[in-house]
Amino acid sequence: MSSLVAGLHRQLGLTDEELERILSVLGREPSRAELAMYSLMWSEHCSYKSSKVHLRRLPSEGARVLQGPGENAGVVDLGDGVAAVFKIESHNHPSFVEPFQGAATGVGGIIRDILAMGARPAASLNSLRFGDPAEPLQRRLLEGVVAGIGHYGNCVGVATVGGEVVFDPSYAGNPLVNALTVGFMPAERRLSGRAGRPGDLAVLMGAETGRDGIGGASVLASASFEEGDDAKRPNVQVGDPFQEKLLIEACLELVERGLLRGLQDLGAAGISCAVAEVAARAGMGMEVDLDAVPLREPSMEAWEVLVSESQERMLALVDPARLDEALEVCRRWGILASVLGEMTTDGSLRVRFRGEVVAEVPAASLADDGPVYSRPLVPPPAPPAAEAEVPLDAEAAEAVLALAADPTCASKRWVWEQYDRFVGHGTVAGPGCDAAVIRIPGTGRAVALATDGNGRHAALDPAAGAALAVAEAARNVACTGARPIAVTNCLNFASPERPEVMGTFAAAVDGMAAACRALGLPVTGGNVSFYNESSGRPIHPTPIVGVLGLLEDAATAVPTGFPRPGLDVWLLGETRVELGGSVWQRLTTGRLEGHPPALDLATEVGLHRLLVDLAAHRLLAGAHDLSEGGLAVALVEATLASGVGATITLPPVLPPAALPPEQVPLAALASESASRALLAAPPEAAGDLEALAAKAAVPATHLGTTGGDRLVVPGVLDLPLTRLRDAHEAALPDALGEPA
């Protein structure tokens, strides 16, 4: 066991101090297999060693939270005996190396997280970031990622119902692929990695184990054990959605028939992570027999078997008395299953391979006792107090068309028409809506889900950017009439070893925590993705927030936009001259400066309550959140949603007289002030709407009426919807060089 190459630990990404820690845990030198296991389990990706001390500041408790952070996914009580399981996770680096498989396996991985809690995965959303889509590399990434998400999601039969796609040069060398999945299960089903008792058997289910994805989660990817050997094989895993589909059905049948004590997915660090987490969570140990692992390549060594990230595998904990029944279910679904281990009381993971003990370590030391760092941090500089100078002298119609055709604001139809949004018999509102609305199986109720995150805002002010992301995602959910109830987050940042990045991260967590507290939204889980930089160029700090909402009557879901003529158009909230970090600032100046829009959390809370109230009173025919591209883009999307035009006046811009009169219209159209929503309501609802808005202290401005086939602001602009549609729908295909 002591034949280790000197310095091997460093090649695996462990520091000298971390090796010391391993030596003191074991009281001896680790074997090669043990060192590989520690290097992965103590990697940033698996151990959250740099983020843990900060994530504790996020609120995670609430009356509906059945399972908070620390499990495979968060669980929220929806009432009526149903629970939602949901989580978002990143697959950024694999998607850059191999966009199709990287994105596909990202979808596969988050689906298994939901499955591991015992829930049927129902729907997915994706938050994607790329550089300029007109550049050949970015086009290849976008096409590959979208095709990979579609291939996997479509083939496993999980609907892809929403998300966002944003383009910004900061992601050119490091795209972001964050995948969120929600599933449903009976609330009393509290399946988890926690095994029942000693003697329980760990059954490895699903695909054979190969050399793919070795070190995918860790720095192992960038090192080899011996020069010139096979260890330099591609580190990106290869997905097989057909296998995953069978695995889903087999696992759910096992769960529904009560044949399981626990279930754990195999993701980062493969078998190592699964057996360590299962044993550690139960406060037990496990005898592990690697000879039971079906191998794609018989020449694999123990450490490779332990850390391979081959996809489509699960670990089921089974009462020995039910083993035959469990294996029969797997056989019927045509998936491999073999007894990998047995739970023991001694707390030790003892791994045997070809007659030898190749590893013997305390399970908890891998899963729970990894290093935790309070890394040095430099707080981000305060953004300037003054408003950024942004030209507001463009012709309004041209400005609206330019915003509508900006790739970030443009229609993403090209993307989501490649995704099956129908499967599952539950999609009430799908892609292109403010939030996806999914019927809760067996009920007349629904959940709403949205993901948001504005890297430009977070780059200017990380705390404000993170808070704005929470506010926007929750606002999108509230626009459907659903009450926001819980959050999952994916924090995408550059290297935590740089104090200024760590300072940005800490500030973003603080901003997110404050917003979640104010909005009453517990964070039930998520993911941190560090090291998102390329050639020393970091991405914008990009906290992505997924918000889950609950709608008591699915039939009352408020559609996005203007559904029919003859409705009053209202704007809730105040419009100020706020263009720092805006799309208009980028379009006109190419710069990113100033401060992001101000966010008053009390106002935001009031707005959400009002939106839910208005929907519950059935006063709304349509609604639409205002975000990137401001009122201009909101109007374009609202009119194009059902092809119904509108004639409106622009809202007042605060503070009065801040701008010369000729600049006011464009400020009203392009400002990205927070806490605003566009409404369409029947004229007879006006009195009630105004009264409820007044009660909630939310300003409501009557802008005009829906109808016709043009967007008209008298004296400012008059655009046929056909022109808006051409600009909005064709922008992305145009950028990609394709017919719309």
Add this chain to the structure above:
Amino acid sequence: MRIGVVTFPGSCDDRDARAAVASMGADPVALWHGDGDLRGVEAVVLPGGFSYGDYLRCGAIARFSPVMRAVAAFARAGGPVLGICNGFQVLCEAGLLPGALLRNAGLRFVCREVEVVVESTSTAWTSACQAGSSLVIPVKHGEGRYVHPDPPALAAAGQVAFCYAPGHNPNGSLADIAGVTNPAGNVVGLMPHPEHAVDPLLGPVGGRGLFESVLATAARV
């Protein structure tokens, strides 16, 4: 009426098809690919999905499953059979329907609501539809381009059950053909998904007519 829905390994829309059958007032019966027994059902639906992963030609493996022997016998005896998307591909592979389905002309998976025109009401699955009426039903497939050596002859024989409305052909299918029937009219296959178009909460309900048709057929028998 008992309507069987087959589950192949990789079927994705079997649960939705059963839910649609139930919402139309019939009794859904789950049928398993490995069973040679149709459990006494009065009609069979082969659902959408990716049977056996569709890693070979779509539907090419599923046609050999034990249940398909029973489905073929059931079809020959005049039993109503509906193949949706992957189920349509399976029926073509099994020789129960004419033609074949190839990769979409646009080379990408496409998911959208399309208008489909009812061309023939002389089938078990369209008898309650209005000839020439337009139904809004979603498509979602990567390999749905229908090809046949002689589409005009197929149309003349009354075997074109559905066409995409002008401008709605999502995949380059010959003669805009969206669905076909066997000469007897009891076996129908189509790329659009009627099981996703029965519940007004979830969108247009153009798929209801197909289920109403088979229910009406059963009522007449």
